Amino acid sequence: MSTMHLQPVATANTVEEQRARWERKRSRTARELVETEQRYLEQLDLVITYFVTILKAKGTLLPAERAAIFGPLESIHLTSQTLLHHLERGCLGQGLDSFCRELELYGHYAENLEPARKALQEQVKKNKAFRRFKKLQESRPEFLGLQLEDLLPLPLQRLHQYKHLLRDLMENTSPDCAEFQQLARAVKSVSKMSHWVRDTARSHENSLQLLRVQKLLKGRKVKVLAPGRWYVREGWLMVVPAKGEEVKRKMFFLFSDILIATKPCHPLHLLNSDKFACQAVYPLSQCTVDKVFGHTQGQGGLLSLCFPHKTLLLMSSNQEDINHWHLSLTTAIRQLSARPTNSGS
Structure with a gap:
């Protein structure tokens, strides 16, 4: 008789313990999302503040040359600011909805990354004023020894981080939670874009390999x-x-x-x-x-x-x-x- 009365209590305790574990994991992941977004935004700030903004003012690069290197980075920077604003206020669902509406920016950035690297190399090679400016900015203590080439891939690296962090959040969020559907939509959208970016990079690398072998062969x-x-x-x-x-x-x-x-x-x-x-x-x-x-x-x-x-x-x-x-x-x-x-x- 006593066992029959204790069993539902034990089951209830187990369920509560599981919910508590989920909540701890969710809180930990939510905190990690905020902290990594802050660091990501700090690094984007370096490029926007010390390169894009000053280059606009100085006119060292023509607008088309500047766009070829930085693409939609300013818009991505603004999107990250908006997301972090919502995250720090605890408005996860609202922040993710707003972020996902701008997700195509990452696709455009991925398409432009390899041409951007080539455009940067070309300017460093032919434009003495830009070459000196770049070296001076990279020598600032805020850059911690990083070069512009190291910072340009950041948005695509961050996109893959979003995919894993948001998936962890969703897996530790109850389906009854008000934010669950927003999380599920965000995970789907970010995963789709992340896979597309990865496939774009693979396709580009494959094209380079095919071209390399073609050049190795005598004749055509x-x-x-x-x-x-x-x-x-x-x-x-x-x-x-x-x-x-x-x-x-x-x-x-x-x-x-x-x-x-x-x-x-x-x-x-x-x-x-x-x-x-x-x-x-x-x-x-x-x-x-x-x-x-x-x-x-x-x-x-x-x-x-x-x-x-x-x-x-x-x-x-x-x-x-x-x-x-x-x-x-x-x-x-x-x-x-x-x-x-x-x-x-």
């Missing part, structure tokens, strides 16, 4: 730059001939849809001494990969790549290297086969 017969193509890896491998010929060392470039086999151009060639000549392009859509064992002595391994009209045997003396190649090839082939096929391709 092989077009590395192609829509939907992703760079995977590159490296030296030994090609084992089918008949008793000499093993040949070649440089391979692996992409999401093709494997390119190359050999280095002659070191004394006037124009192409640092380039590679393409010898074959293998479509991964028609490829199967297998590890071949027992054909190498000691360390290393052998891969067999089978195409409709050719089998390629690739060897490395490094076991880890051959394992990585095997994984990269099988992953690329699997992902390629999972893609929707176009009848016209």
Whole structure:
């Protein structure tokens, strides 16, 4: 009888303890959000106060040159001020609603970041007055040794912090709480923008890799730059001939849809001494990969790549290297086969 009376009390205590834990975590995260927003705003203040505002007044850069470097940073700074104002007053929901209405600013800033870096490098290189001004401002004690280049990525770094902090807040907020729906909307919006920014950065990095490999290849017969193509890896491998010929060392470039086999151009060639000549392009859509064992002595391994009209045997003396190649090839082939096929391709 007594046990039956005690059980609901014990359950109630457990529920209250869980709620108390949630509330402690929520309070801790809310405090962290405010404190990190204050530090973020202080760093944005450095750029706005000591660069943007003074450059406007001095005219060291033309308006178009200034916009190319800083993009919508002033608007992002204003948005952060507004958010912090609401957070410090305890108006989380109102602050998040206001912030999310301005979230596209972070998307525009992400699109502009790489061009901004190039524009900054160009001004440092060609504009003596700006170069001296930049060095003087960065020497201020408030900058703590940071350069303008270190501060420009701050908004995108902060965006990823928002995603984690807001998610933690939502997970420790009761669905019955008045701010829960506002938090849920904010988490969804910020996560979507954060993923878009990350994908934009990945796409840009991939474009640079494709362009780099294109420049490494002699001539323009092989077009590395192609829509939907992703760079995977590159490296030296030994090609084992089918008949008793000499093993040949070649440089391979692996992409999401093709494997390119190359050999280095002659070191004394006037124009192409640092380039590679393409010898074959293998479509991964028609490829199967297998590890071949027992054909190498000691360390290393052998891969067999089978195409409709050719089998390629690739060897490395490094076991880890051959394992990585095997994984990269099988992953690329699997992902390629999972893609929707176009009848016209």
